[in-house]
Amino acid sequence: MTQPKRAKLDDIGDIQFLETMAIITGSFMIPALKRLSGGSRFFNIINKEINELERKISALKDDLNNYQEKVNCLIEKTSLTNELNDKNEEIIILNSQIEEFQKLIAQEDFSKNEDPIVGTYKSSGSANGRSNHRKRNSNTIEQIQRTANQKK
Incomplete structure (x- = not known):
């Protein structure tokens, strides 16, 4: 019975295959891969790839931020x-x-120096304002108009 030949990793395709196998099967394959790869050359390649991926992840995180x-x-x-x-x-x-308001002010005639005619109400209730009863001021609009006409 002959011993199988030891695999050599000269081809990049073989290395990529072994990387894929290591990822799929998990960390228990690392010692076997190390033996197959002939030492640290394989792990140097993997470490470079891991470092590159970590750098890209870091850059993507920075971009995301x-x-x-x-x-x-x-x-x-x-x-x-x-x-x-x-x-x-x-x-x-x-x-x-x-x-x-400016239009309303412009329409007003301020040339007359008369008091404006305002219907004012005085409260006849208590001081606290509870009474709703109000009576009109004694001056009616007619009386104010008569007074204004007399001044003219």
Whole structure:
């Protein structure tokens, strides 16, 4: 009975096959692979590949962290933009109210130096304001108009 020949790993395909086998079968294959590969040459190649993969994983983690920071910034900018849009809408509403008041003021005739005619009410209730009963001021609109006509 003849002994089987010891395998030599001169071909890169054989090395890749053995790497795949090591991954599939687990760590119990490492001593056998070491014997088959003729020593540390095989493990140097594996270590280089592992180091390269770890470097790529680290770079991907860094990229992921950078993208997460960018996403957080975009979320914050979106929130601030929404707040800004709300404030702009409020400003537009307030500007339109100011314009309406300016139109009303422009329509008023302030050339007459008369008191404005206002129907005022005086409370006849208690000091704490619980009474709902109110009576009109003794000056009626007609009396105020008569007084204004007499001044002319």
